[in-house]
Amino acid sequence: MAEQFQTVDPIITADALSSKRRLRDLPWWLFALFLIAIYVFFAISANEDYNAAFVFIKTGLIITIKTTLISYSIAIIFGLLAGLGRISKNVVINNIARLYVELIRGIPILVLIFFIALVGVPVLVNWLNDFGFWLSDNGVGFFGKLFTAVTNQDISMITRAIIALAVTYGAYLAEIFRAGIQSIVKGQMEAARSLGMSYGQSMRYVILPQAIRNVLPALGNDFVAMVKDSSLVSVLAVRDITQVARLYAGSTFRFREAYIVLAVMYLTMTVMLSLLVQLLERRLKTHE
Amino acid sequence: MSNSDHIIVVKNLHKHFGTIKAVDGVSIDIERGKVVVVIGPSGSGKSTLLRCINHLEEPTSGEIWIDGEKLTHATKQINEIRAEIGMVFQLFNLFPHLTAMENVTLAQRVVRHRSQAEAEQIAIEKLQRVGIPEKADSYPANLSGGQQQRVAIARALAMNPKIMLFDEPTSALDPEMIKEVLDVMMDLAQEGMTMVCVSHEMGFVRSAADEVIFMDFGKIVEHTTPDGLFNNPQHDRTKLFLSQILEH
Numbered sequence A: 001m002a003e004q005f006q007t008v009d010p011i012i013t014a015d016a017l018s019s020k021r022r023l024r025d026l027p028w029w030l031f032a033l034f035l036i037a038i039y040v041f042f043a044i045s046a047n048e049d050y051n052a053a054f055v056f057i058k059t060g061l062i063i064t065i066k067t068t069l070i071s072y073s074i075a076i077i078f079g080l081l082a083g084l085g086r087i088s089k090n091v092v093i094n095n096i097a098r099l100y101v102e103l104i105r106g107i108p109i110l111v112l113i114f115f116i117a118l119v120g121v122p123v124l125v126n127w128l129n130d131f132g133f134w135l136s137d138n139g140v141g142f143f144g145k146l147f148t149a150v151t152n153q154d155i156s157m158i159t160r161a162i163i164a165l166a167v168t169y170g171a172y173l174a175e176i177f178r179a180g181i182q183s184i185v186k187g188q189m190e191a192a193r194s195l196g197m198s199y200g201q202s203m204r205y206v207i208l209p210q211a212i213r214n215v216l217p218a219l220g221n222d223f224v225a226m227v228k229d230s231s232l233v234s235v236l237a238v239r240d241i242t243q244v245a246r247l248y249a250g251s252t253f254r255f256r257e258a259y260i261v262l263a264v265m266y267l268t269m270t271v272m273l274s275l276l277v278q279l280l281e282r283r284l285k286t287h288e
Numbered sequence B: 001m002s003n004s005d006h007i008i009v010v011k012n013l014h015k016h017f018g019t020i021k022a023v024d025g026v027s028i029d030i031e032r033g034k035v036v037v038v039i040g041p042s043g044s045g046k047s048t049l050l051r052c053i054n055h056l057e058e059p060t061s062g063e064i065w066i067d068g069e070k071l072t073h074a075t076k077q078i079n080e081i082r083a084e085i086g087m088v089f090q091l092f093n094l095f096p097h098l099t100a101m102e103n104v105t106l107a108q109r110v111v112r113h114r115s116q117a118e119a120e121q122i123a124i125e126k127l128q129r130v131g132i133p134e135k136a137d138s139y140p141a142n143l144s145g146g147q148q149q150r151v152a153i154a155r156a157l158a159m160n161p162k163i164m165l166f167d168e169p170t171s172a173l174d175p176e177m178i179k180e181v182l183d184v185m186m187d188l189a190q191e192g193m194t195m196v197c198v199s200h201e202m203g204f205v206r207s208a209a210d211e212v213i214f215m216d217f218g219k220i221v222e223h224t225t226p227d228g229l230f231n232n233p234q235h236d237r238t239k240l241f242l243s244q245i246l247e248h
C-alpha cells in the first residue's frame, strides 16, 4: 500500500497533492455519521412510528445517564485506590490490588454483572446481616443494627447494577492510573521526598496532579466505553434505554424502529463525548 | 555524638546494587559551615553517597549521623531530617505543574505548616536571593535551564535547611548559564552554609571549597584541600583524573 502511494501519479504538483491530502484527511466518517443521524432525527420528527419509538425509549435516558455517571464516579475511586495499590511496595496491598485487577479483567463484563448483582452483593449482604445478628446476640445491639439495617430486599437492581459496573470499571481504570503514575519520572518523587514531604503528600501534591492530567484522555475514552457498557444493565431488567427499547420492540413488534432509534441515541452520546475527549486532548497538548 | 560540630558523620557506609558496590566503605566527618566538593569519574558512587546522606537510598550498611542524630529507617524521622537537608539535582526536578512560586511554597506549607502568606513572603525572599523574583509566576517549561536550577535552589533554601547537597547542579546546563548557578552557590558558601557538592567546576572548587574528596570505585581515594588537590595530589589516580578534566 505504502509503495503504491509513492509511485502513483508522479506528475502531480505539490499543491494538488496537498489539496488531495486535505480532502483525504477530512473526517468523512463524521459527515456520514451526521447524515445518518439527521436522517433518523428527521424520521423521528416526521414518521409516526419512529416518533412513537423515540418517545417511549427516551424514558430510559435518565436511568442510562444516572447509571453511567454514578458507576463511573465510584469506578474512579476504586481505580485510583487499586492503581496506587498496584505500585505500592507493601506486598499485601500490592497483591490484593493485583488480584482484583486480574480477576476482573479476566471475566467478561456481562458475566461479572450477573455475578456481582445476583451472587456477590446478596452473599456479602447476608454475611453482614449475620454478623449484625451475632453482634446483637452478644449484647452489642447498637452495632448489630448497623449491619442488619440493610437487607437484600432493600437493594434495588439498579443499585446492584451500579455496583457491578463500578467494580468492573475500577479494575480497568486502575491500570490507567498505574500507567499514568509510572509515567511521571522518578525524579519528581525524589524531589518531593528530599523536601521532607511524606509519600502520601508527594503523591497528592506532586505525582497525582501530573498523572491525572496525563491520563485524562484515557479516562475520557473509558467514560465513553462506560456509556455503551451501561446497556448491559438491561439484563438485570433495569429500565435503561436498552431495556426500554427491548420492551417496546417486544410489545409492538416494531424492531426496526426500536433498535435504530436506540442505536442512534447511543451514537449521539458517544460521538459527542469522543469529540469532547479529542478536544481536551488537543488542549492538553498545546498547553504542555 | 559528643562532637556536635560535625554536622554530617558517615561511618563505614556501604551501598550495593546487586553485585555493584556503588559505595564501598566510605567514612567522612563534615564540620558545620564547611563546603565539601566530591569529584571522581562517572559511576564512582558520588551520587549514591549524596543520596544516602538524605536517605533517598537506603544504605546497605554503615551509619549516617546528621547534626547529632543517627538516621534510622523510621519514615517519620527520615522525613524530618530530609526537611533539614536541601537537595539540588542535576536535572532540576522542578514540579512542572506548578509555577516557580508554587514550587517554592509547596513544601513550606505541607511540611513546615507555614501559612500561605508567610510561605509566599519567604519564597519571594529566596527567589530574590537567586536573582529571579520576576519569574515567580512562570512555569518551569517557560524558564531556561539556569533559571530552573535557581528556582530549585530557592525551593530547597525556603525550608531553611542546615545542609545543602548539590548533585552536579551545572552539568546539564549550557555553558553561558553555568555561572549564574555557581554564583548563587558561591554566595551560599560565603554565608556559611554547610554544603556537599558533586561538581567538576574547578573554578568553584578553587574559590569555594574547604575540602575536596576524590572518589573512585565507591571508595574515597583522597580527601584533601583544594590546594592539596591542585598542587600536591597524593595518588596516581587523582593525578590522572585531574589531568583529564583540566584538559578542557
Ligand SMILES: Nc1ncnc2c1ncn2[C@@H]1O[C@H](COP(=O)(O)OP(=O)(O)O)[C@@H](O)[C@H]1O
Residues within 6 Å of the ligand: B017, B020, B021, B022, B040, B041, B042, B043, B044, B045, B046, B047, B048, B049
Ligand atoms: N538505582 C540503581 N540501581 C542499580 N545500580 C545503580 C543505581 N544507582 C546507581 N547505580 C550504580 O552504582 C554505581 C555508582 O553510581 P553513581 O553513584 O550514580 O555514580 P556517579 O554519581 O559517581 O556517577 C554505578 O555503577 C551505577 O550504575
Ligand SMILES: [Mg+2]
Residues within 6 Å of the ligand: B046, B047, B048, B167, B168
Ligand atoms: Mg552522579
